Amino acid sequence: MANILYAGTEYAVSAGASVLETLEEAGHEIPNACRNGVCQSCLMRARSGHVPSAAQTGLKDTLKAQGYFLACQCRPDDDLDVALAGDDVLGETPVQLVGVDMLNPSVMRIRLAPEDGFSYRRGQFINLVRVDGLRRSYSLAGCDDAGSDILELHVRHLPGGEMSDWLRSQAALGEAMRIQGPHGSCFYVPGKPEQPMLLIGTGTGLAPLHGIVCDALASGHTGPVHLYHGARSKTDLYLVDELRALAERFPNLEYRPCVLEGDAGGTCTVGKVDDIGFGSHPDLKGWRSYFCGAPELVNRMRKRAYLAGAALSDIYADAFLPAGGGIA
Amino acid sequence: MSSLYEQLGGDKAVDAAVDIFYRKVLADDRVNGFFDDTDMERQAAKQKAFLTMAFGGPHNYSGRDMREGHKRLVERGLDDSHVDTIIELLGESLRELNVPDELIAQVAAIAESTRNDVLNR
Numbered sequence: 001m002a003n004i005l006y007a008g009t010e011y012a013v014s015a016g017a018s019v020l021e022t023l024e025e026a027g028h029e030i031p032n033a034c035r036n037g038v039c040q041s042c043l044m045r046a047r048s049g050h051v052p053s054a055a056q057t058g059l060k061d062t063l064k065a066q067g068y069f070l071a072c073q074c075r076p077d078d079d080l081d082v083a084l085a086g087d088d089v090l091g092e093t094p095v096q097l098v099g100v101d102m103l104n105p106s107v108m109r110i111r112l113a114p115e116d117g118f119s120y121r122r123g124q125f126i127n128l129v130r131v132d133g134l135r136r137s138y139s140l141a142g143c144d145d146a147g148s149d150i151l152e153l154h155v156r157h158l159p160g161g162e163m164s165d166w167l168r169s170q171a172a173l174g175e176a177m178r179i180q181g182p183h184g185s186c187f188y189v190p191g192k193p194e195q196p197m198l199l200i201g202t203g204t205g206l207a208p209l210h211g212i213v214c215d216a217l218a219s220g221h222t223g224p225v226h227l228y229h230g231a232r233s234k235t236d237l238y239l240v241d242e243l244r245a246l247a248e249r250f251p252n253l254e255y256r257p258c259v260l261e262g263d264a265g266g267t268c269t270v271g272k273v274d275d276i277g278f279g280s281h282p283d284l285k286g287w288r289s290y291f292c293g294a295p296e297l298v299n300r301m302r303k304r305a306y307l308a309g310a311a312l313s314d315i316y317a318d319a320f321l322p323a324g325g326g327i328a
Numbered sequence: 329m330s331s332l333y334e335q336l337g338g339d340k341a342v343d344a345a346v347d348i349f350y351r352k353v354l355a356d357d358r359v360n361g362f363f364d365d366t367d368m369e370r371q372a373a374k375q376k377a378f379l380t381m382a383f384g385g386p387h388n389y390s391g392r393d394m395r396e397g398h399k400r401l402v403e404r405g406l407d408d409s410h411v412d413t414i415i416e417l418l419g420e421s422l423r424e425l426n427v428p429d430e431l432i433a434q435v436a437a438i439a440e441s442t443r444n445d446v447l448n449r
Contacts, residue, residue, distance in 0.1 A: 033397070035388040039377040040370055058376075060369060302368055307355055311347075312369050 002076040013076060019044065020071035035072045042071040049080035060313050062185035090181055092129065093118050097175040098150065100167060103238040107204060108168060110153040112179065118151065122211025123188065125318065126181035136163040139318065140182065141207035143214035154207035186290060186318040188215040194223040198289040200277040200301055202230040205293030208318055210239065212290055217250050225253045226281065230273025233262040274301050278308065285309035295319035332384035332434050336427065342383055346376045349421040358413045362401050382418065382439045394445035402448045411446060415439050
């Protein structure tokens, strides 16, 4: 007989009962509607323990990988530590600030050394917490093959931005901070190495996309990978040389930097990055796509990809909400 | 004699129908404003649950669920014309899947039976 741990209390699950039934019987209100494994209202997450696959039917692969499940369908054999999908259940890890350098006039590369191991998948994001509690969300970036423990973030310096201002001019190397997470379902799951991939991002949306591209290539992805990075002008682009070099190394990677304004001099495409990306690949049936950056644009791109024939399960997105650490 | 749900093809048929139906809904300016939800997948899951019900399939929805589920939308202006459009798009989707007319009529009738609950009347 399995036990579930929920909100600090352990409950025994009777034979044949679901997690939903067990918690309701104990007096908890768990969101639900169809009670049939379809509507996903009862989505929960198992922090530990093995979730039966029947309880994950219909969920996106990235959610399965993180232990999400449907409470109405979950009849566990294993003990599970569970929480509602919306609840922040991840702890904090102490880190040290070990590097701040500029990737372009406004984007900083922040390097953090976690005190203990910190596992994550490239493309996820963390909440960076200062010692006084100020917190902001940033995507985990980096393409380090060597598997170093150093975490990398790309942070845009917003004039007057509390966290970014402080990181740029006042934070000292060795500064003690914390990170909370990892969050997000915008990462690469191997299994379909020949699937064509479309990745479109604006500004620091490049951070998660760069990591995802690296993960894909490192795992032997052979299908075409099309990465489009959009910025206002050439000075707002970054990692251009690194990405060009990566595209040289991997013939199936195409990298296209796009700018809204300025005379690109032939090295970049001028125009809106989403129009350029979708224009070049109008039929996305069978494709996997990733969209990261400004929220309205990301939501438009998700819809556009779906209407272009992509399956919902193959669309991954992370909308960067401004200050306040919002989670997409 | 098999049920409507079985005649339509069960869960697989629902999946195929959601694929077509949800795209039509998102592309139709008469109703897509009500689907501004940022979480497209959760929205698609709700569509699947709705179609399962409309196909005569297993579900646990009550009239009260439909009322509460659409209450906010009614406050935003959801009316008969929108329900008409949804039923129209549902019919179109099933025609694209070559579902015979008399089965489409049965599905439309089930969807129609939720009208007053959906509109919180």
